[in-house]
Amino acid sequence: MNVEAKQSTQPHLFARQPHSVLERISFWAFLVGGLAGLAGTLAIAIASGALSRDLVITTVSTLASAIILAIGFRWSPLVSALLGGYNLYLVSVEPYVVESLIHPKTDPQGGFAHFVGVVIITAIAIIAFGGSVGAAVQNYRQGNWQSRQAPRWLPAALSLVVGLVMGAIFIGAITQETVAAGTTYTNGVPTVHMGAGSFLQTSVTITKGSKLMLLDDVAALHILDNGSWQNGTPKTASESGAPRVNNLQINGGSTEIGPFSVAGTYHIYCAVHQGMNLTIIVQ
Known part of the structure:
Protein backbone atom coordinates (compact mmCIF):
# COMPACT_ATOMS: atom_id res chain seq x y z
CA MET A 1 0.00 0.00 0.00
CA ASN A 2 2.79 2.43 0.84
CA VAL A 3 4.59 1.66 -2.42
CA GLU A 4 1.41 2.29 -4.41
CA ALA A 5 0.83 5.56 -2.57
CA LYS A 6 4.33 6.75 -3.34
CA GLN A 7 3.99 5.80 -6.99
CA SER A 8 0.69 7.65 -7.33
CA THR A 9 2.28 10.91 -6.21
CA GLN A 10 4.79 10.88 -9.08
CA PRO A 11 3.66 12.86 -12.15
CA HIS A 12 3.65 11.32 -15.61
CA LEU A 13 5.72 12.80 -18.42
CA PHE A 14 3.22 15.45 -19.54
CA ALA A 15 1.60 16.17 -16.18
CA ARG A 16 1.40 19.87 -15.39
CA GLN A 17 2.40 21.09 -11.97
CA PRO A 18 2.21 24.35 -9.99
CA HIS A 19 5.06 26.73 -10.73
CA SER A 20 7.71 27.06 -8.06
CA VAL A 21 9.28 30.39 -7.09
CA LEU A 22 12.37 29.63 -9.18
CA GLU A 23 10.25 28.71 -12.20
CA ARG A 24 8.31 31.97 -11.96
CA ILE A 25 11.52 33.98 -11.71
CA SER A 26 12.98 32.15 -14.70
CA PHE A 27 9.80 32.61 -16.74
CA TRP A 28 9.75 36.37 -16.27
CA ALA A 29 13.48 36.63 -16.91
CA PHE A 30 13.15 34.69 -20.17
CA LEU A 31 10.10 36.70 -21.22
CA VAL A 32 11.67 40.09 -20.53
CA GLY A 33 14.94 38.98 -22.12
CA GLY A 34 13.17 37.66 -25.20
CA LEU A 35 11.16 40.84 -25.74
CA ALA A 36 14.27 42.96 -25.23
CA GLY A 37 16.17 40.74 -27.66
CA LEU A 38 13.41 41.16 -30.24
CA ALA A 39 13.56 44.95 -29.90
CA GLY A 40 17.36 44.89 -30.12
CA THR A 41 17.34 42.64 -33.18
CA LEU A 42 14.95 44.96 -35.01
CA ALA A 43 16.93 48.05 -33.99
CA ILE A 44 20.22 46.58 -35.24
CA ALA A 45 18.59 45.37 -38.46
CA ILE A 46 17.25 48.87 -39.14
CA ALA A 47 20.54 50.55 -38.25
CA SER A 48 22.92 48.18 -40.04
CA GLY A 49 20.69 46.80 -42.77
CA ALA A 50 21.37 43.19 -41.76
CA LEU A 51 20.00 40.75 -39.19
CA SER A 52 22.38 39.28 -36.64
CA ARG A 53 22.02 35.50 -36.83
CA ASP A 54 23.14 35.00 -33.22
CA LEU A 55 20.68 37.62 -31.95
CA VAL A 56 17.81 36.01 -33.87
CA ILE A 57 18.65 32.55 -32.50
CA THR A 58 19.01 33.94 -28.97
CA THR A 59 15.67 35.76 -29.15
CA VAL A 60 13.79 32.75 -30.51
CA SER A 61 15.26 30.32 -27.97
CA THR A 62 14.64 32.77 -25.12
CA LEU A 63 10.97 33.19 -25.99
CA ALA A 64 10.67 29.42 -26.50
CA SER A 65 12.09 28.90 -23.00
CA ALA A 66 9.44 31.21 -21.54
CA ILE A 67 6.68 29.26 -23.31
CA ILE A 68 8.08 25.90 -22.17
CA LEU A 69 8.21 27.10 -18.55
CA ALA A 70 4.67 28.49 -18.78
CA ILE A 71 3.34 25.06 -19.80
CA GLY A 72 4.55 23.70 -16.45
CA PHE A 73 5.75 20.18 -17.22
CA ARG A 74 8.12 18.64 -14.71
CA TRP A 75 10.94 18.63 -17.27
CA SER A 76 10.29 22.21 -18.44
CA PRO A 77 13.02 23.76 -16.22
CA LEU A 78 15.56 21.22 -17.48
CA VAL A 79 14.88 22.13 -21.13
CA SER A 80 14.87 25.85 -20.38
CA ALA A 81 18.19 25.48 -18.51
CA LEU A 82 19.78 23.89 -21.59
CA LEU A 83 18.43 26.66 -23.81
CA GLY A 84 19.47 29.29 -21.26
CA GLY A 85 23.03 27.98 -21.18
CA TYR A 86 23.19 28.08 -24.97
CA ASN A 87 21.83 31.63 -24.91
CA LEU A 88 24.59 32.72 -22.52
CA TYR A 89 27.17 31.26 -24.90
CA LEU A 90 25.66 33.14 -27.86
CA VAL A 91 25.59 36.39 -25.86
CA SER A 92 29.26 35.97 -24.94
CA VAL A 93 30.33 35.67 -28.60
CA GLU A 94 27.86 38.13 -30.18
CA PRO A 95 29.98 40.85 -31.89
CA TYR A 96 27.62 43.71 -30.95
CA VAL A 97 27.78 42.64 -27.29
CA VAL A 98 31.57 42.22 -27.31
CA GLU A 99 32.05 45.61 -28.97
CA SER A 100 29.85 47.31 -26.39
CA LEU A 101 31.74 45.74 -23.49
CA ILE A 102 35.10 46.72 -24.99
CA HIS A 103 33.98 50.27 -25.80
CA PRO A 104 31.29 51.18 -23.23
CA LYS A 105 31.24 54.87 -24.16
CA THR A 106 32.28 54.94 -27.82
CA ASP A 107 30.27 51.96 -29.07
CA PRO A 108 28.85 53.16 -32.43
CA GLN A 109 25.64 51.19 -31.87
CA GLY A 110 24.47 53.49 -29.08
CA GLY A 111 27.34 54.42 -26.80
CA PHE A 112 26.94 54.16 -23.04
CA ALA A 113 23.17 53.57 -23.21
CA HIS A 114 23.77 50.47 -25.33
CA PHE A 115 26.42 49.30 -22.86
CA VAL A 116 23.95 49.62 -19.96
CA GLY A 117 21.36 47.66 -21.93
CA VAL A 118 23.87 44.91 -22.71
CA VAL A 119 24.84 44.59 -19.04
CA ILE A 120 21.21 44.39 -17.92
CA ILE A 121 20.24 41.85 -20.60
CA THR A 122 23.25 39.71 -19.70
CA ALA A 123 22.21 39.80 -16.03
CA ILE A 124 18.66 38.77 -16.98
CA ALA A 125 20.07 35.86 -19.00
CA ILE A 126 22.13 34.75 -15.99
CA ILE A 127 19.06 34.90 -13.72
CA ALA A 128 16.97 32.92 -16.22
CA PHE A 129 19.63 30.24 -16.57
CA GLY A 130 20.35 30.01 -12.83
CA GLY A 131 16.67 29.89 -11.92
CA SER A 132 16.02 27.12 -14.45
CA VAL A 133 18.93 25.05 -13.15
CA GLY A 134 17.71 25.47 -9.57
CA ALA A 135 14.13 24.58 -10.50
CA ALA A 136 15.26 21.48 -12.40
CA VAL A 137 17.31 20.33 -9.40
CA GLN A 138 14.30 20.86 -7.13
CA ASN A 139 12.01 18.87 -9.42
CA TYR A 140 14.27 15.83 -9.62
CA ARG A 141 15.94 15.75 -6.19
CA GLN A 142 13.14 16.39 -3.71
CA GLY A 143 11.19 13.38 -2.57
CA ASN A 144 7.91 15.24 -2.75
CA TRP A 145 7.84 16.99 -6.14
CA GLN A 146 4.86 19.11 -5.08
CA SER A 147 6.84 20.83 -2.28
CA ARG A 148 9.32 23.23 -3.89
CA GLN A 149 9.98 26.19 -1.66
CA ALA A 150 12.22 29.14 -2.47
CA PRO A 151 15.80 28.15 -1.57
CA ARG A 152 17.56 30.02 1.21
CA TRP A 153 20.33 31.16 -1.14
CA LEU A 154 17.93 32.95 -3.53
CA PRO A 155 18.08 36.45 -1.93
CA ALA A 156 21.87 36.32 -1.76
CA ALA A 157 22.13 35.18 -5.40
CA LEU A 158 19.83 37.94 -6.66
CA SER A 159 21.71 40.50 -4.58
CA LEU A 160 24.98 39.31 -6.12
CA VAL A 161 23.65 39.74 -9.66
CA VAL A 162 22.32 43.22 -8.87
CA GLY A 163 25.68 44.15 -7.33
CA LEU A 164 27.54 42.93 -10.42
CA VAL A 165 25.27 44.97 -12.68
CA MET A 166 25.75 48.13 -10.64
CA GLY A 167 29.51 47.55 -10.48
CA ALA A 168 29.79 46.99 -14.24
CA ILE A 169 27.79 50.13 -15.01
CA PHE A 170 29.89 52.16 -12.58
CA ILE A 171 33.15 50.91 -14.09
CA GLY A 172 31.85 51.62 -17.59
CA ALA A 173 30.84 55.12 -16.56
CA ILE A 174 34.25 56.06 -15.13
CA THR A 175 36.32 54.37 -17.84
CA GLN A 176 38.27 56.89 -19.89
CA GLU A 177 38.59 55.63 -23.45
CA THR A 178 41.31 57.05 -25.65
CA VAL A 179 40.13 57.85 -29.15
CA ALA A 180 42.97 57.81 -31.64
CA ALA A 181 43.43 61.06 -33.52
CA GLY A 182 44.57 60.79 -37.13
CA THR A 183 46.01 57.66 -38.66
Whole structure:
Protein backbone atom coordinates (compact mmCIF):
# COMPACT_ATOMS: atom_id res chain seq x y z
CA MET A 1 0.00 0.00 0.00
CA ASN A 2 2.79 2.43 0.84
CA VAL A 3 4.59 1.66 -2.42
CA GLU A 4 1.41 2.29 -4.41
CA ALA A 5 0.83 5.56 -2.57
CA LYS A 6 4.33 6.75 -3.34
CA GLN A 7 3.99 5.80 -6.99
CA SER A 8 0.69 7.65 -7.33
CA THR A 9 2.28 10.91 -6.21
CA GLN A 10 4.79 10.88 -9.08
CA PRO A 11 3.66 12.86 -12.15
CA HIS A 12 3.65 11.32 -15.61
CA LEU A 13 5.72 12.80 -18.42
CA PHE A 14 3.22 15.45 -19.54
CA ALA A 15 1.60 16.17 -16.18
CA ARG A 16 1.40 19.87 -15.39
CA GLN A 17 2.40 21.09 -11.97
CA PRO A 18 2.21 24.35 -9.99
CA HIS A 19 5.06 26.73 -10.73
CA SER A 20 7.71 27.06 -8.06
CA VAL A 21 9.28 30.39 -7.09
CA LEU A 22 12.37 29.63 -9.18
CA GLU A 23 10.25 28.71 -12.20
CA ARG A 24 8.31 31.97 -11.96
CA ILE A 25 11.52 33.98 -11.71
CA SER A 26 12.98 32.15 -14.70
CA PHE A 27 9.80 32.61 -16.74
CA TRP A 28 9.75 36.37 -16.27
CA ALA A 29 13.48 36.63 -16.91
CA PHE A 30 13.15 34.69 -20.17
CA LEU A 31 10.10 36.70 -21.22
CA VAL A 32 11.67 40.09 -20.53
CA GLY A 33 14.94 38.98 -22.12
CA GLY A 34 13.17 37.66 -25.20
CA LEU A 35 11.16 40.84 -25.74
CA ALA A 36 14.27 42.96 -25.23
CA GLY A 37 16.17 40.74 -27.66
CA LEU A 38 13.41 41.16 -30.24
CA ALA A 39 13.56 44.95 -29.90
CA GLY A 40 17.36 44.89 -30.12
CA THR A 41 17.34 42.64 -33.18
CA LEU A 42 14.95 44.96 -35.01
CA ALA A 43 16.93 48.05 -33.99
CA ILE A 44 20.22 46.58 -35.24
CA ALA A 45 18.59 45.37 -38.46
CA ILE A 46 17.25 48.87 -39.14
CA ALA A 47 20.54 50.55 -38.25
CA SER A 48 22.92 48.18 -40.04
CA GLY A 49 20.69 46.80 -42.77
CA ALA A 50 21.37 43.19 -41.76
CA LEU A 51 20.00 40.75 -39.19
CA SER A 52 22.38 39.28 -36.64
CA ARG A 53 22.02 35.50 -36.83
CA ASP A 54 23.14 35.00 -33.22
CA LEU A 55 20.68 37.62 -31.95
CA VAL A 56 17.81 36.01 -33.87
CA ILE A 57 18.65 32.55 -32.50
CA THR A 58 19.01 33.94 -28.97
CA THR A 59 15.67 35.76 -29.15
CA VAL A 60 13.79 32.75 -30.51
CA SER A 61 15.26 30.32 -27.97
CA THR A 62 14.64 32.77 -25.12
CA LEU A 63 10.97 33.19 -25.99
CA ALA A 64 10.67 29.42 -26.50
CA SER A 65 12.09 28.90 -23.00
CA ALA A 66 9.44 31.21 -21.54
CA ILE A 67 6.68 29.26 -23.31
CA ILE A 68 8.08 25.90 -22.17
CA LEU A 69 8.21 27.10 -18.55
CA ALA A 70 4.67 28.49 -18.78
CA ILE A 71 3.34 25.06 -19.80
CA GLY A 72 4.55 23.70 -16.45
CA PHE A 73 5.75 20.18 -17.22
CA ARG A 74 8.12 18.64 -14.71
CA TRP A 75 10.94 18.63 -17.27
CA SER A 76 10.29 22.21 -18.44
CA PRO A 77 13.02 23.76 -16.22
CA LEU A 78 15.56 21.22 -17.48
CA VAL A 79 14.88 22.13 -21.13
CA SER A 80 14.87 25.85 -20.38
CA ALA A 81 18.19 25.48 -18.51
CA LEU A 82 19.78 23.89 -21.59
CA LEU A 83 18.43 26.66 -23.81
CA GLY A 84 19.47 29.29 -21.26
CA GLY A 85 23.03 27.98 -21.18
CA TYR A 86 23.19 28.08 -24.97
CA ASN A 87 21.83 31.63 -24.91
CA LEU A 88 24.59 32.72 -22.52
CA TYR A 89 27.17 31.26 -24.90
CA LEU A 90 25.66 33.14 -27.86
CA VAL A 91 25.59 36.39 -25.86
CA SER A 92 29.26 35.97 -24.94
CA VAL A 93 30.33 35.67 -28.60
CA GLU A 94 27.86 38.13 -30.18
CA PRO A 95 29.98 40.85 -31.89
CA TYR A 96 27.62 43.71 -30.95
CA VAL A 97 27.78 42.64 -27.29
CA VAL A 98 31.57 42.22 -27.31
CA GLU A 99 32.05 45.61 -28.97
CA SER A 100 29.85 47.31 -26.39
CA LEU A 101 31.74 45.74 -23.49
CA ILE A 102 35.10 46.72 -24.99
CA HIS A 103 33.98 50.27 -25.80
CA PRO A 104 31.29 51.18 -23.23
CA LYS A 105 31.24 54.87 -24.16
CA THR A 106 32.28 54.94 -27.82
CA ASP A 107 30.27 51.96 -29.07
CA PRO A 108 28.85 53.16 -32.43
CA GLN A 109 25.64 51.19 -31.87
CA GLY A 110 24.47 53.49 -29.08
CA GLY A 111 27.34 54.42 -26.80
CA PHE A 112 26.94 54.16 -23.04
CA ALA A 113 23.17 53.57 -23.21
CA HIS A 114 23.77 50.47 -25.33
CA PHE A 115 26.42 49.30 -22.86
CA VAL A 116 23.95 49.62 -19.96
CA GLY A 117 21.36 47.66 -21.93
CA VAL A 118 23.87 44.91 -22.71
CA VAL A 119 24.84 44.59 -19.04
CA ILE A 120 21.21 44.39 -17.92
CA ILE A 121 20.24 41.85 -20.60
CA THR A 122 23.25 39.71 -19.70
CA ALA A 123 22.21 39.80 -16.03
CA ILE A 124 18.66 38.77 -16.98
CA ALA A 125 20.07 35.86 -19.00
CA ILE A 126 22.13 34.75 -15.99
CA ILE A 127 19.06 34.90 -13.72
CA ALA A 128 16.97 32.92 -16.22
CA PHE A 129 19.63 30.24 -16.57
CA GLY A 130 20.35 30.01 -12.83
CA GLY A 131 16.67 29.89 -11.92
CA SER A 132 16.02 27.12 -14.45
CA VAL A 133 18.93 25.05 -13.15
CA GLY A 134 17.71 25.47 -9.57
CA ALA A 135 14.13 24.58 -10.50
CA ALA A 136 15.26 21.48 -12.40
CA VAL A 137 17.31 20.33 -9.40
CA GLN A 138 14.30 20.86 -7.13
CA ASN A 139 12.01 18.87 -9.42
CA TYR A 140 14.27 15.83 -9.62
CA ARG A 141 15.94 15.75 -6.19
CA GLN A 142 13.14 16.39 -3.71
CA GLY A 143 11.19 13.38 -2.57
CA ASN A 144 7.91 15.24 -2.75
CA TRP A 145 7.84 16.99 -6.14
CA GLN A 146 4.86 19.11 -5.08
CA SER A 147 6.84 20.83 -2.28
CA ARG A 148 9.32 23.23 -3.89
CA GLN A 149 9.98 26.19 -1.66
CA ALA A 150 12.22 29.14 -2.47
CA PRO A 151 15.80 28.15 -1.57
CA ARG A 152 17.56 30.02 1.21
CA TRP A 153 20.33 31.16 -1.14
CA LEU A 154 17.93 32.95 -3.53
CA PRO A 155 18.08 36.45 -1.93
CA ALA A 156 21.87 36.32 -1.76
CA ALA A 157 22.13 35.18 -5.40
CA LEU A 158 19.83 37.94 -6.66
CA SER A 159 21.71 40.50 -4.58
CA LEU A 160 24.98 39.31 -6.12
CA VAL A 161 23.65 39.74 -9.66
CA VAL A 162 22.32 43.22 -8.87
CA GLY A 163 25.68 44.15 -7.33
CA LEU A 164 27.54 42.93 -10.42
CA VAL A 165 25.27 44.97 -12.68
CA MET A 166 25.75 48.13 -10.64
CA GLY A 167 29.51 47.55 -10.48
CA ALA A 168 29.79 46.99 -14.24
CA ILE A 169 27.79 50.13 -15.01
CA PHE A 170 29.89 52.16 -12.58
CA ILE A 171 33.15 50.91 -14.09
CA GLY A 172 31.85 51.62 -17.59
CA ALA A 173 30.84 55.12 -16.56
CA ILE A 174 34.25 56.06 -15.13
CA THR A 175 36.32 54.37 -17.84
CA GLN A 176 38.27 56.89 -19.89
CA GLU A 177 38.59 55.63 -23.45
CA THR A 178 41.31 57.05 -25.65
CA VAL A 179 40.13 57.85 -29.15
CA ALA A 180 42.97 57.81 -31.64
CA ALA A 181 43.43 61.06 -33.52
CA GLY A 182 44.57 60.79 -37.13
CA THR A 183 46.01 57.66 -38.66
CA THR A 184 47.13 54.76 -36.47
CA TYR A 185 49.76 52.21 -37.48
CA THR A 186 50.41 48.50 -36.95
CA ASN A 187 54.04 47.56 -37.56
CA GLY A 188 54.37 50.64 -39.71
CA VAL A 189 51.23 49.93 -41.78
CA PRO A 190 48.32 52.44 -41.64
CA THR A 191 45.43 50.72 -39.85
CA VAL A 192 41.67 51.14 -39.69
CA HIS A 193 39.74 49.19 -37.05
CA MET A 194 36.32 47.66 -37.71
CA GLY A 195 33.61 47.10 -35.15
CA ALA A 196 30.56 44.86 -35.31
CA GLY A 197 28.84 46.97 -37.95
CA SER A 198 31.05 49.94 -38.84
CA PHE A 199 34.51 51.26 -39.51
CA LEU A 200 35.64 52.93 -36.29
CA GLN A 201 36.74 55.89 -38.40
CA THR A 202 35.05 56.92 -41.61
CA SER A 203 38.15 58.24 -43.37
CA VAL A 204 41.91 57.68 -43.31
CA THR A 205 44.82 59.52 -44.89
CA ILE A 206 47.86 57.56 -46.08
CA THR A 207 50.92 58.28 -48.20
CA LYS A 208 51.28 57.16 -51.81
CA GLY A 209 52.74 53.68 -52.10
CA SER A 210 51.40 52.55 -48.71
CA LYS A 211 49.22 49.58 -47.95
CA LEU A 212 46.19 49.80 -45.65
CA MET A 213 45.49 47.27 -42.91
CA LEU A 214 41.88 46.56 -41.92
CA LEU A 215 41.60 45.05 -38.44
CA ASP A 216 38.39 43.32 -37.32
CA ASP A 217 38.25 43.90 -33.56
CA VAL A 218 35.24 41.72 -32.66
CA ALA A 219 35.22 38.84 -35.19
CA ALA A 220 32.17 40.10 -37.11
CA LEU A 221 31.67 39.10 -40.73
CA HIS A 222 32.37 41.88 -43.23
CA ILE A 223 32.28 41.62 -47.04
CA LEU A 224 34.20 44.51 -48.61
CA ASP A 225 34.05 45.99 -52.11
CA ASN A 226 35.15 49.13 -53.94
CA GLY A 227 32.40 51.75 -53.76
CA SER A 228 30.10 53.10 -51.07
CA TRP A 229 26.61 53.10 -49.62
CA GLN A 230 24.50 55.91 -51.07
CA ASN A 231 20.99 56.65 -49.79
CA GLY A 232 20.71 53.18 -48.30
CA THR A 233 21.86 51.42 -51.48
CA PRO A 234 25.30 49.83 -52.04
CA LYS A 235 27.03 51.25 -55.12
CA THR A 236 29.98 49.23 -56.40
CA ALA A 237 32.45 51.43 -58.27
CA SER A 238 35.65 50.87 -60.23
CA GLU A 239 37.87 53.80 -59.26
CA SER A 240 40.93 54.49 -61.39
CA GLY A 241 44.13 53.90 -59.42
CA ALA A 242 42.40 52.03 -56.58
CA PRO A 243 43.51 48.49 -55.63
CA ARG A 244 40.77 46.04 -56.55
CA VAL A 245 38.60 44.96 -53.62
CA ASN A 246 35.96 42.45 -54.66
CA ASN A 247 33.95 40.36 -52.22
CA LEU A 248 36.76 40.44 -49.65
CA GLN A 249 35.51 38.58 -46.57
CA ILE A 250 36.88 39.26 -43.09
CA ASN A 251 35.62 37.52 -39.96
CA GLY A 252 38.15 38.31 -37.28
CA GLY A 253 41.84 39.00 -37.77
CA SER A 254 43.15 41.47 -40.31
CA THR A 255 43.86 41.95 -44.00
CA GLU A 256 45.93 44.36 -46.06
CA ILE A 257 44.78 46.27 -49.13
CA GLY A 258 47.10 47.87 -51.63
CA PRO A 259 49.56 49.28 -52.21
CA PHE A 260 47.88 52.56 -53.19
CA SER A 261 50.23 53.71 -55.94
CA VAL A 262 48.24 56.69 -57.24
CA ALA A 263 47.27 59.76 -55.22
CA GLY A 264 43.54 60.35 -54.94
CA THR A 265 40.41 59.63 -52.93
CA TYR A 266 39.03 56.09 -52.87
CA HIS A 267 36.10 54.35 -51.24
CA ILE A 268 35.44 50.94 -49.70
CA TYR A 269 32.17 49.70 -48.21
CA CYS A 270 30.86 46.62 -46.43
CA ALA A 271 28.07 44.86 -48.32
CA VAL A 272 26.73 43.29 -45.10
CA HIS A 273 26.25 46.44 -43.01
CA GLN A 274 24.27 49.35 -44.36
CA GLY A 275 26.12 52.66 -44.23
CA MET A 276 29.51 51.10 -43.47
CA ASN A 277 31.75 53.30 -45.64
CA LEU A 278 35.46 54.12 -45.57
CA THR A 279 37.08 56.97 -47.48
CA ILE A 280 40.79 56.54 -48.21
CA ILE A 281 42.76 59.68 -49.04
CA VAL A 282 46.12 58.97 -50.67
CA GLN A 283 48.62 61.83 -50.72
